[in-house]
Amino acid sequence: MARLTANRWTSAIIPALLIHIPIGTVYCWSVFKQLIADRLHAAPASVEWAFSLAIFFLGMSAAFAGPMVERNIKKSSLVSMVCFTVGFAGTGASIAAGFLPGVFLCYGAIMGIGLGVGYLTPVKNLMLWFADNKGLATGIAVAGFGLAKAIASPLMEYLIGAVGLVNMFFVLAAVYAVMMFFGFLLIKRPAGWTYDPATSHISRVSILKKPVFWGIWIAFYLNITCGLALISQEKDILHDVLAALPPYAGLASSDFAAATAGVIGLVLAADAVFNTAGRMGFSTLSDHLKRRETVYQVIFIMSILVCLLQIFTNSIDNALLWAVLAMLFLVNAGYGGGFSTLPVLLDQHFGTKTVSTTHGLTLSAWAFAGLSGNQLASFVVTHAPDQTHRYAALIPVLAVLFTVALISSTLVKIAGKRVK
Incomplete structure (x- = not known):
């Protein structure tokens, strides 16, 4: 040891x-x-x-x-x-x-x-x-x-x-x-570990036939889709919010860009910190929980709440800024946490011996989310009825998708308890 x-x-x-x-x-x-x-x-x-x-x-x-x-x-x-x-x-x-x-x-x-x-x-x-x-x-x-x-x-x-x-x-x-x-x-690999085809091989078809796999896949896919949708609009969201605040309202576009560049840069840097902290924090939390799905439930409930907070404070400019920052930071944290917690969640359901195969298959959700997240945000924002606050139309959509993800992860947890 x-x-x-x-x-x-x-x-x-x-x-x-x-x-x-x-x-x-x-x-x-x-x-x-x-x-x-x-x-x-x-x-x-x-x-x-x-x-x-x-x-x-x-x-x-x-x-x-x-x-x-x-x-x-x-x-x-x-x-x-x-x-x-x-x-x-x-x-x-x-x-x-x-x-x-x-x-x-x-x-x-x-x-x-x-x-x-x-x-x-x-x-x-x-x-x-x-x-x-x-x-x-x-x-x-x-x-x-x-x-x-x-x-x-x-x-x-x-x-x-x-x-x-x-x-x-x-x-x-x-x-x-x-x-x-x-x-x-x-x-x-650790000393003494050897690859055993008999125990380390698992048919992809057999994995794909398991409902629990698709429950995890859907939850993971929706978390990435929502994260990418929000991340792709971060600069525009901050631009719209800051433009309504007294220090920046009425400034010419060139003056506004210069005045807000530092603020936006700091927020984006903080996003990266929260993303990294979420990867570390949520995966560490999973080590102390009986069921790994609980971490996904925490991530989705947190994401839903910060989206609702932003929606309810949409008409209050000063409160809106803090609500938007909370939404950006915590959704980014949950986005990162979804990635780091995935391997141990798959380990819980499929075992360590085949985790590379099951993890790889589940990461196909990332592939499709990479194609759908940005495009979803672009479509919603482009067709928003109020182009002054275009991003506001995106938040209810994200709240609904996070709710579906929460339901999916909860069903996986229930299924896992029945197997036990």
Whole structure:
């Protein structure tokens, strides 16, 4: 046991962070998407598909990579490193060539495969090394994925100013290749663990036939869809709210942008902190609960309440600001917590031996949410009857979806108790 405690940081935690921090920079897309559109003379909406494709390929590659991760995490970590860094560097090369389809291929498909395989690779390993604190262990690694945006966004902005957009991709591709290569060298299973095909293999078809799987899938999918819908509108929401406040009301657009830039920047940075705290906090909480579904219920109830708080304070400008901030911060926390708690929830229902396969299949929900979340928000906001407060039409929709997610997670909990 002493050897296990001594080695699990270098064999599980550190390599997990070395893999998850680079791939987590996919959420830095907003830093350079407009620059790509300007450089390629393309509409931002067209360029946006690169990010949607990256999330789609992330989820789908994870769905199919589960058995490979079960068999050989060395191989899966190497595949992740190659695909992610080649895709990231290829994005820079495609921008330099003025070739938008190349951005879709490299950032969306190739890098997306690296994202999915890399996201999945450390999870089961952490659960094996930290058998008594599985939630905490997976929370640490997945927190690295969430924290990557706060770390990489200012670095990217600095590099773009110093060496240019294209060279930023090349420089960071090299940095990430080194980090992920060290993760590949360090990661390993606990001593004595061996892959047993008889016990570690589970048919995907048999998983898909279980109602409890679809209950978890639906709850997970709706949490991501709502999170992405809200995240995609954060700047517009803050813009609308601040524009109604006395210090900013009536300012010319250029003066307003300058006056509110710092406020909006601080809020977005706080979002990343709450997202990371949610990944750590909710997964740790799950270690102290008899049923892991309870964490999902807490997340959805909290999300519903902050949406209702915003709706009820919509007519009071000063109160509205605090209600909106509470909604943004806590939904972001629940969004992150949904990711970090998922592996241990699946472990509870399907067992640790096959968790890479079941986790990968469930991450397909991320793929579809990546396609639907932004589009849902865009549709609702575009068709809102009151364009002065366009975002307000989105909040009731999110409240309804969170309610459906709560019902789904509750049914999973009931089903789990019956099995016991």
